[in-house]
Amino acid sequence: MKALVIFAHPNPQSYNAAILDAVKAELGQQTAEVRVKDLYRMNWNPNLGLSDLQQIYSGGMPEDIAREQADIRWADALILIGPIWWWTLPAIVKGYIDRVFSYGFAYEFTEKGLRGLMAGKRAIVITTSGADEKGAAATGMIDAIKTGFINAVFGSCGFTPIAYKNCFGVVETSDEVRRHYLEEVKEFVRNNLA
């Protein structure tokens, strides 16, 4: 099992960083090969720009994008970890998708419409929210993320199976609940890698 972990939080002391540590510990238990992409530490450029488009249209690929695509090709499983900001992941994650999941790499168009090219790869998404479960249910936030982000991106590109877990209310909850969540995260990864 080769796992590519994509991590997106600006604060290395954050609860998201504790989740990353828990995921890495669990992957170690499963003797998976692991590559971690810490997008903030990499200073990832999220802006799909004119020079990117010009290179891609002329048959090339910007070097930083090509490197990520090579790692995704290598991986059996993509594990994304980040906070929910404004009902979706941070801009740096959107910009990873915008730039790396390019036409001809992640998807193509056929006579039958869009076809994902990531078949055979799993996706595991773990997020945190300030909103608790009741608040999130009342607003429809989680359904919006499932439809507008997880299905739109990982579903369209053919990742299967796709597993999603959100840790609710992480700002207001107790340390005990937060510690419990880390155990749940490990179990979640274990169950969804098999």
Next chain:
Amino acid sequence: MKALVIFAHPNPQSYNAAILDAVKAELGQQTAEVRVKDLYRMNWNPNLGLSDLQQIYSGGMPEDIAREQADIRWADALILIGPIWWWTLPAIVKGYIDRVFSYGFAYEFTEKGLRGLMAGKRAIVITTSGADEKGAAATGMIDAIKTGFINAVFGSCGFTPIAYKNCFGVVETSDEVRRHYLEEVKEFVRNNLA
């Protein structure tokens, strides 16, 4: 009427740029005061980073964010123009929201929950999609954008009214339809500024 136009497309020759021109022409007709934020030309930094958070937590505000907040305070209407990439706007727009729509500026928490602070300001969102109307309806893309982006961001922050128009199938359609869309865009802006 003071209108702040936020524009997000990397290519100055794009159809989105033609939409921007149409919107500016219509705003000129309405003798509105206009400020345009061309996010790619501004080289806007979309990554809400650790140093941003540290400044904000200690009562300060990064200079580039403060400048945008001043322009939003100035405006009666915010007009956002950009393409749909992966069922939402580009990362550079998400990063404008992540950084500029900060706690205490765009929203706050009260005993009754989240409260938007943008009451009295209109929002007008104009997007383009490669997907045609039938394809978009089949996948639920437009509903996902309305719920997960427009309501999540502009609704939560109290903008009212909020108007949304998507120009469908702009890649495959004819120049005639594209020209017609530009007239529709002008009418849409005119009707929603009043």
